[in-house]
Amino acid sequence: MFVRFLEIIGASVLELLYFIGDVMLLFIGALKQMPVKIRVRHVIHQMSHLGVDTLPIVSLTMMFTGMVMTLQVANEFIKMGAESTVGGIIAIAIGRELGPVLVGVVAAGRVGSAMTAEISTMKVTEQIDALRVMGTNPLGYLVVPRMLACMIMVPLLTVYGDVIGVVGGWGVAKYYAGISSYVYVNSIPEYAVLNDLTGGLVKAVVFGVVIAVLGCYYGMKAPEGAEGVGKATTKSVVSAIVVIFMLNVLLSMVLY
């Protein structure tokens, strides 16, 4: 019984190591393709896709998050007579953690899944083999533009999301908690520093890489058949989200 238990643990650990190794190989392969050729048109195409697909959800997610954060924080802080710190607290929380993580999660769900679906369909219909037969490296052609697009767009969306979140917080602070705009806005530069924003953006770049690499990885590994495409898509989103939360802890330790 106990031995069986150890066997199961051992097997899962091995599987996890294989997975990490495989993903790393894909990532390194894509990095190696970067100096060979960068298809700027494809990068821009992917970027606009990413922006259009995620902007509405990022706006809503970040606005409501900023609002609910302020709702909770404002009441408590007013009781303690610390209402002049609310804007700063909200800005720090959003800039460091909520902005990059939530934008990362939204992008994983919206864009990472679409990448997996698209690439796995290409794999099943032999389009990836067709690329190779025509002397085009699939990592360079498919992964590199998606990775670059995510590395650029996820931080940009994060800056945008940060602003929306802080504005949502302002709305609640002013109209619900009765904190004046002047106090709210002024407290932001007083408590938040540039590093709160840039640290969050470093995270966003990393999350962008995670989303693209995992989205492409599950697409390229997808088993045959339409059912395989669906399964691969789910797996890609779930693992991207888990990895984002995990790396977020690590990055917070390193950055702050």
Add this chain to the structure above:
Amino acid sequence: MIKIENVSMSFGDKKVLDNINLEIKDGETLAIIGGSGSGKSTLLRLMIGLDHPTGGKIWLRDKDIAHMPEKELDELRLHMGMVFQYSALFDSMTVGDNVAFGLREHTDYSEEKIAEIVKEKLEVVGLPGTEDMMPGELSGGMKKRVSLARAIAFGPDIIFYDEPSSGLDPIMTDKIDELIISTQKRLGVTSVVVTHDMDSAIHIADRIAMIYEGKLIAVDTVDNFRRIEDPRVRAFLRGLYIGKEA
């Protein structure tokens, strides 16, 4: 010239190809026939380096491609074309962009020159003026022909066809067969055609090779092939496999 030397291929424990020896001469058309699952597509994929054999060597002129790194293979592949079993057109691109793909990737030809080549290749396969259509709008036979146009756009020396006429009606099958023959004549290319269809094989090929459960059991000129006594070949010649899949 392609020379396949003692090639074996396994997926996990499953042996799919068993010690294959086969030579394909420059400019000839070789048909590879065999039942479903006998390993025909696998052999074709090995010849173009999409997979690597578990044993043996594959000589393309004086180079062994069996263990060649992808980067070197990419250069050789510029001289090869492949028509896939299900066409494998890029479905996010127009027909014209599909045919132009290799030219855009590997040359710095002007857009006018590329458009001219695309136009010519689409005319050759009997689909003039379809540049702006999407693959989704095409019938199976049209897709196969676009796939052929894409394969010949770069001027290959060798063309591989995987079941070029499976799933097509008899008239379209004849049309594709004629295209394979005329492409061979016009460009002087070496053609390797995997097919279920004995009639097609006899019609288009100089020689026929038969794979049976992963083994090469016969290879000969068309006339000699028809006189082979091996019961497995006889069964195939009588057409037992024809239409089984389609």
